[in-house]
Amino acid sequence: MTATDTRAPLTAEQAGWFAETFERLVGNVSQAVLGKPHVVRLAFTCLLSSGHLLLEDYPGTGKTSLARALAATVQASHSRIQFTPDLLPSDVxxxxxxxxxxxxxxxxxxxxxxxxxxxxxxxxxxxxxQSALLEVMEEGRVTVDGIPHEVGRPFIVLATQNPIEQAGTYRLPEAQLDRFLMRSSIGYPDTDATIAILAGSAIRDRSATLSPVITGSAVVDMSDLAASVYVDPAVLSYVTQIAEATRRAPEIALGVSVRGALSLVRAAKTWAASQGRHYVIPDDVKTLAEPVLAHRLVLDAEAEFEGAQAGTSLTRILAEVAPPAQRASVTS
Structure with a gap:
């Protein structure tokens, strides 16, 4: 928990159970999405942080399989929306x-x-x-004809977009991008994983063979536990310094907002619990900084024309902002 939270902090025993369960979840999905444990970890970090994941990737890399495997693992409902130019908000x-x-x-x-x-x-x-998703992704409810309808928990949107084919597309506005806790990509599998996939070509849908590990209500419980992870004021200051550095960088026109900094803290809590810790360390922040923050940065037009990239700028900022050398005593 942070310095202003009132909930009971996560204990070391609870953190150990969380990490063990997290590994079982990742291992289960990894049976369907071969060779991509880090992406699977990021997906579960989003889910357990009550966030959403944007996947920028090429067709045929397993994005649908990841979503189905995620739903099957946590015994939750799953739906797929194919976005097209003629899709109406009411269709969503x-x-x-x-x-x-x-x-x-x-x-x-x-x-x-x-x-x-x-x-x-x-x-x-x-x-x-696209704007029809803003409310539901931020507040977990849909308002139709003035009546709100809750979507319930757990709830995660895994959105995809092709980074190459841009004809007939609409660039996501910054307000929409800011609703995604993380942006990542699955990418092509390595040689060993590709061979394993080809060897199992008779299996049309690997996610259909998965058995649930936990229930949806257990996911909600894990989310609540992750939210109670302790964050030392020194780590909060570290996140603040990173966010402020992005706003001062000459090649960045729009830096990390307060919402972005909050997202990084939320994700770091879940990541710490997944490592069996009941407190956040600076390495948690550094590990998640790029997937959580890079898509929130808007580069200066001239810098972007010269080939600047948000990830490169963020790497430089992380190297310049010194992490805290020590933390205050942690209660357990």
Whole structure:
């Protein structure tokens, strides 16, 4: 927990159970998504931090398999939305229809009402349809005709976009990107993983063979435990210095917001618990800085034209901002 949290801090015993369960979750999904344990860890970190994941990757790298395997592992509902230019907001959130028999309006839920939602090629939808996701991703509810509808917990949106093919796409605005806790990519598997995939070519869907490890309610419990991880004021100051450094960097037009800094702290808590610790260390922050912060940075147009990249700038900033050398005493 942070200095202002009032919830009971995570104990060392709870952290040990969390790490053991986390490894079982990662191991289960890794049976379907071969050779990509780090990406799987990031996906579960997003899920247990009540965040969302943006996957920028080429077709055929296993994005759908990751979403299905995630849902199967936590015994949760799963839906897939194929975003196209003609997709309407109501196609995502749902619509209110008048029932002639009951003489009442009834709300018919859209595919966003699932625990694990795969938003495929999200940048192909119009800005109006993309904006339909803003409320549900931030607040966990959909408002239709002035009536709010909760999507429930757990809830994660795994959105994908092709980094190469940009024809007919709409660039995600900064407000939309800021709703994603992390951005990552699966990438092509290495040689050994590719051979294993080819050897199992008779299996059409590896995620369908997975057995659940925990229930959806247990995921909520793990999220609450992760939120109670202790964060020393020195680490909070470290995150603040990183965020402020991005705002001062000459090649960055828009640096990390307070929401971005909060996201980094939330993710670092979950990452620390997954390592069996009940407190966050600076290395947790450094490990997650790029997937959590890079997509929130807007480069200066001239710097971007000259080939500057957000990840490179962030790496330089992490090298310049000194992490805290010691922390205060940690309660357990």
């Amino acid at each position: 959130t749902g619509v209110t229809i008048y029932d002639q028999e009951s003489h009442q309006f009834q709300f018919h839920k859209g595919p966003i009402f699932a625990s694990v939602v795969l938003a495929d090629e999200i940048n192909r939808a119009s800005p109006k349809t």
